[in-house]
Amino acid sequence: MSALPPPGRPVFEPVDRIPSLAALRACVQRKDWTGVAAAFEALPDEDDRALACRVVSETDGAETFLQEVADRLPGDPLPRTLLAERLIITGWEIRSDSRAEHVSERQFRDFHAHLRRAEILLIEVCAEHPAYALAWYLRSLTARGLELGQSESRRRYDRLAEHHPHHFSGQMQLLQQLCPKWGGSWEAAHGFARECARRAPEGGPNGALVALAQIEQYVELAEKEGKSRAETYLRDPEQLTRLLEAGARSVLHPAARADAHQAVGAHNAFAAVHSAAGRHAEAAPHFRALGDAAEEFPWSYLGNHEEEFVRHRKSALAKG
Structure with missing residues (x-):
């Protein structure tokens, strides 16, 4: 029996090991909404959709493209939800991973402003589509960032779990x-x-x-x-x-x-x-x-x- 090959350098970025996510990011970069929508349509698993959402939101400059699509397709929950996570990601980058005592007042102000913009989008989506997993999932991030407390965070999770218990x-x-x-x-x-x-x-x-x-x-x-x-x-x-x-x-x-x-x-x-x-x-x-x-x-x-x-x-x- 031949020996197993030695392990290589670890791959931390999902887009570097999952071809479909690399293709999704390329669609965002060239502002191909048809391709983005088709990629999400092909993902029935909600956890896979959450990962794909993160890939989109971590793409530099995606907010301009997503805002354009959200304005053009006001009834579609996906562009608003993706834009919301882009705002959340940008907000957390402004805040940084530092403990609260090391975050400046201006950082907190800009951080909360981004999260409040995201929250408005997500509230609209959840009102129109009560079973939309991506939006309820992201509202758990905004609840924590805006320090809305244990009860509100649990309420939002429970709404998600009503339709997606695992x-x-x-x-x-x-x-x-x-x-x-x-x-x-x-x-x-x-x-x-x-x-x-x-x-x-x-x-x-x-x-x-x-x-x-x-x-x-x-x-x-x-x-x-x-x-x-x-x-x-x-x-x-x-x-x-x-x-x-x-x-x-x-x-x-x-x-x-x-x-x-x-x-x-x-x-x-x-x-x-x-x-x-x-x-x-x-x-x-x-x-x-x-x-x-x-x-x-x-x-x-x-x-x-x-x-x-x-x-x-x-x-x-x-x-x-």
Whole structure:
């Protein structure tokens, strides 16, 4: 039996590993709305549509094109929703990833102005199309950025879940809101993650929420009590049991689709938590499933995302 080829450099950008997303970005760049609309029409999975929405919104200069289309097609929810996420992305770039005490008053003012513009668009879309997943998903981002609180964020998620109960991207957003850094609690965050994992279809990515909740608490403990205390938390047998059960029911289940785009984020989440806990053998199945596919989050929590991914992948594949 020939040896497996050595792993290559990780690919973090979805457009660099998914040809259909590269084609979608090209349509945006040449202002081909027919091509953009057809790309979304071909995506029945709402999590795939959320990823495609992000690709459009991260395209430099897309706001001019999207505004033109939204003005030309006032009854179509897609151009308004894509424009809303472009405003959200631009707003978060203005705010930066810094903690609130390091963000200037002007940054906050411009950030909130962008989010309020997006919110107006999304309110219109949700009023006209109450089951439109993309708009409800994005309203979870605006709720957090505008600091509308736990109850409003949960209300918006519940509206999304009425029609799309296992929307992984939406669940990830509410999980962030439920963490203490956004006014929630660890009890609420872990409880929501376990509930989503338990109710999701076998093989879905949703079990990774258990991993994401753990690494969020790991980061907070490392900042407040030191890395040793944070690692002790991750190595707790109860946390390990929950993580293994979630992985077995999720992306390591026989029903899991290897070609599902959301599986990349899920495998990265499981691999990052096991790696941070020093469990290289347990991380190995996730790294093998990933190959060179990677995502910046949550590896950026551990340091330089590419260096951390490569270092831990090497250790995991050597031991697992």
